Amino acid sequence: MMHQGTHFLQIPGPSPVPADVLAATGRQVIDHRGPEFGELGSKLLRDIKKIFKTQHDVVIFPASGTGAWEAALANLFSPGDRIATFETGHFASLWSRMAIKLGLKPTTLGTNWRAGADPAVIEDALRQDRNHEIRAVCIVHNETSTGSTSRLADIRAAIDAANHPALFVVDTISGLASADLRMDEWGIDVVVSGSQKGLMLPPGLSFNAVGPKALEASKAGGMPRSYWDWSEMIAINKSGYFPYTPATNLLFGLSLVLDKLLDEGLEAVFARHERLAEATRRAVQAWGLENLCNSPIHYSPVLTTVMMPEGHSADAYRRIALEKFNMSLGSGLSKVADKVFRIGHLGNINELTLAGTLAGCEMSLDLAGVPHQRGGVDVAMKYLAETA
Secondary structure, eight states, rough: OOOOOOOOESSSOOOOOHHHHHHHHHHOOTTTTHHHHHHHHHHHHHHHHHHOOSSSSSEESSSHHHHHHHHHHHHHHOOTTTTEEEEEHHHHHHHHHHHTTTHHHHEEEEEEESSOOOOOHHHHHHHTTTTHHHTEEEESEETTTEEEOOHHHHHHHHHTTHHHHHOOEETTTTTTTTOOOOTTTTTTTTEEEEESSSTOOOOOOEEEEEEEHHHHHHHOOOOSTTTTHHHHHHHHHTOOOOOSSHHHHHHHHHHHHHHHHHHHHHHHHHHHHHHHHHHHHHHHHHHOEEESOOGGBOOSSSSEEEEEETTHHHHHHHHHHHHHOOOEEEEGGGTTHHHHHHEOOOOOOOOOHHHHHHHHHHHHHHHTOOOOOOOOHHHHHHHHTOOO
């Protein structure tokens, strides 16, 4: 079916790419060994550190976020090493599954699909690990399947309180440039991320921000690796180049995105996301529906995951939103498949985009016969007007 107007891509990533960023990725390819590329590489490798709030190296791989996961695990650990995770949703469980495939021994310290990771549980587990067998605590910052954000500063404090030497490894694939992240201040050793969410780029770039403790661990051990090796990347990155052919056109886009984010100011970016998220949650509450994340301190600024009333299909509802209003909403994953839908409010979004999104959601609730109270859009618009 042909639709008029703009498609509303309101999944929690990939997020819509701004028109000027998309145009930047369409430039003619340049020599990745020439001086123009060296200037580009030096600029974006310098600017990307500001997004992670780190003074340390940020390695850029041509890969999805899954590749960034594997790169972090391969550089840090050897088969048989123990790591600790906390299952806050689908993606946290996938990270553990990858660790098993790579020969590691992940221990899930706790499971909660309706909140972020519990620092008290993590601290207790580390205190009990008197022989320091746990090599790392691996946490998903913003769990895209559930709409919960873990409080990383509190987890760092828990690791310190246990006086445990475990590395602190964080996946912020959907959180980067959308939710506050302070790598150095919060003592994070490795941060894993990707291009297609808060960075407003097409999929295809992944990131490992590497602290000194992690870099030393990679030099002393890790798995056999070539493509994913940090040391080769970091060595040649000092001159702005890459050890193999980079995703040049995505790097053109990344350079522009970094300019846009730094021009807006990261604190303003975070405040914009928090405000739009609050408007969304108010609409959901006004509809009489329930947020999957039931812990206010863990509400995500990136997305809101909405639970469907018993007996109603989230996938059928999403299908109506797509067919009738040309809007894509996120599906439920694994344990919550067909039980929830996800509203992405990240990246290149403002008040009017969100108002249109929520209007599409409310009209679709009507057409799908989902029990709800009308007026959620009005509640959200009132909040946005009052806080403009």
